[in-house]
Amino acid sequence: MNTKINLENLTIEKAHNSLKSGEYTVTELVNAYLNVIKEKNNEINAYREVYSDVLEQALVAEEMFKNGTATLMTGIPLALKDNMLVDGHIASASSLILENYKATYDAGIIKQLKNQGAVFLGRTNMDEFAMGSSTENSAFGNTKNPLDTSRVPGGSSGGSVAAVAMNGTLVSLGSDTGGSIRQPAAFCGLVGLKPSYGTVSRFGIISMGSSLDQVGPFGKTVRDAEILFNAINGYDENDGTSIKKENRLQSTPLKKKIGVPRSFLSGDGTDKEIMKNFEESCKKLEAAGYEIVDVSLPLIKYSLAVYYIISPAEVSSNLARYDGIRYGLHEDGKNLYEVYTKTRGKGFGKEVRRRILLGTYILSHGYYDAYYNTAIKVRDAIKDELTNIFLEVDAIITPTSPMMPFKFGEKSADPISMYLADLFSVPANIAGIPAVSIPSGKNEQGLPFGLHIMAPFLREDILFTIGKDFEKQAPHKI
Numbered sequence: 001m002n003t004k005i006n007l008e009n010l011t012i013e014k015a016h017n018s019l020k021s022g023e024y025t026v027t028e029l030v031n032a033y034l035n036v037i038k039e040k041n042n043e044i045n046a047y048r049e050v051y052s053d054v055l056e057q058a059l060v061a062e063e064m065f066k067n068g069t070a071t072l073m074t075g076i077p078l079a080l081k082d083n084m085l086v087d088g089h090i091a092s093a094s095s096l097i098l099e100n101y102k103a104t105y106d107a108g109i110i111k112q113l114k115n116q117g118a119v120f121l122g123r124t125n126m127d128e129f130a131m132g133s134s135t136e137n138s139a140f141g142n143t144k145n146p147l148d149t150s151r152v153p154g155g156s157s158g159g160s161v162a163a164v165a166m167n168g169t170l171v172s173l174g175s176d177t178g179g180s181i182r183q184p185a186a187f188c189g190l191v192g193l194k195p196s197y198g199t200v201s202r203f204g205i206i207s208m209g210s211s212l213d214q215v216g217p218f219g220k221t222v223r224d225a226e227i228l229f230n231a232i233n234g235y236d237e238n239d240g241t242s243i244k245k246e247n248r249l250q251s252t253p254l255k256k257k258i259g260v261p262r263s264f265l266s267g268d269g270t271d272k273e274i275m276k277n278f279e280e281s282c283k284k285l286e287a288a289g290y291e292i293v294d295v296s297l298p299l300i301k302y303s304l305a306v307y308y309i310i311s312p313a314e315v316s317s318n319l320a321r322y323d324g325i326r327y328g329l330h331e332d333g334k335n336l337y338e339v340y341t342k343t344r345g346k347g348f349g350k351e352v353r354r355r356i357l358l359g360t361y362i363l364s365h366g367y368y369d370a371y372y373n374t375a376i377k378v379r380d381a382i383k384d385e386l387t388n389i390f391l392e393v394d395a396i397i398t399p400t401s402p403m404m405p406f407k408f409g410e411k412s413a414d415p416i417s418m419y420l421a422d423l424f425s426v427p428a429n430i431a432g433i434p435a436v437s438i439p440s441g442k443n444e445q446g447l448p449f450g451l452h453i454m455a456p457f458l459r460e461d462i463l464f465t466i467g468k469d470f471e472k473q474a475p476h477k478i
């Protein structure tokens with residue numbers, strides 16, 4: 001029996017074929033990852049917890065191979081962001097206020113993956129309540145970038161991306177409200193997909209911004225991201241925003257034309273070496289047979305401003321439930337008001353408090369129309385602008401982030417500088433469209449670049465097609 005499993009070059013399909021042929025068992029595969037976690041997690045801090053029932057899950061998956069019910073995801077080790085509910089396990093959103101909260105039911109996506117025999121290795125560190133771009137806002141310590149431990153892995157899904165990058169899992173799941181899958185994927189040299197809003201159930205995912213949040217996969221290849229997306233994609237009656245199959249659009253053939261919003265990229269904020277890599281990526285796509293054309297998106301530059309009005313407003317509303325009364329942290333006080341203030345003051349970190357205050361202000365009497373309603377109107381205009389451009393091109397490309405992976409503490413004192421990390425990723429959340437970050441090379445220091453691709457609503461298939469074509473032109477380590 002071959003227990004020397006090459007985790008570095010493993011993909012879901014390679015693992016599936018090896019498990020099916022009996023080259024190794026699910027238990028052996030899982031143990032290979034558990035050994036890496038034991039060796040590396042103390043330094044990287046990708047995992048908050050490794051689940052105690054991992055080997056029991058492996059046995060269930062092995063039984064599925066024996067009785068012929070195995071799917072592509074059966075026995076595949078998976079890491080989960082700490083905001084996903086797994087019955088009987090803690091889900092804390094990396095916050096003190098939920099430090100000991102044990103889920104009483106499975107999230108919709110967890111049910112789907114359990115039915116397919118996936119093996120959940122554990123929950124991963126994140127920016128508290130998914131607020132941040134560096135995983136420096138976790139109440140339980142920073143997660144380090146496995147490619148350079150002096151640097152951040154990106155955020156808010158920093159633990160999920162670092163778990164894959166350090167070979168501590170084959171694939172993982174994150175959530176993306178403004179770039180929280182794609183930006184860390186770019187910072188750690190992986191593929192990260194934010195699906196169309198409504199394609200993946202949000203039931204049982206701890207909410208940040210309900211009209212923006214979406215769960216998606218991390219993997220080393222586009223195909224791995226595609227397989228994991230297919231495994232969690234589907235209608236869920238428990239999620240009021242979930243899209244029924246009959247309401248999903250039919251695919252149309254590719255025009256083989258990709259748009260570049262040049263004026264959006266021409267600002268001073270983008271690192272010069274990132275733009276150089278982006279131009280090289282455009283040439284690779286041309287070599288793959290795509291026509292690269294300039295497109296005009298005059299409203300897209302307002303996406304970040306719109307995001308930082310809508311998102312804090314939804315944060316303020318969603319986090320009102322953490323009051324020290326029903327679940328989570330409870331601090332005693334002389335009266336109800338004091339219970340609230342003590343509990344929330346102790347339980348929420350600085351960035352979470354900042355966004356709650358901002359959101360409450362935005363929604364307050366006298367400002368609601370000026371800020372929130374105006375942002376909603378601009379959001380609709382940005383959606384329309386993108387919809388119209390997609391009549392001309394298959395996809396729109398930009399760099400994933402305007403900045404390279406930065407060092408710890410470099411941006412944490414300046415929230416605005418940190419928020420700019422989402423400049424290119426936020427429009428996809430504002431419009432609800434699918435977007436992916438794909439590795440596009442490394443600089444002289446070995447730090448990775450990411451190419452960001454957006455496609456029309458419900459057209460993940462376009463991202464997978466272009467992504468695979470790009471991978472053939474720019475092969476990385478797989």
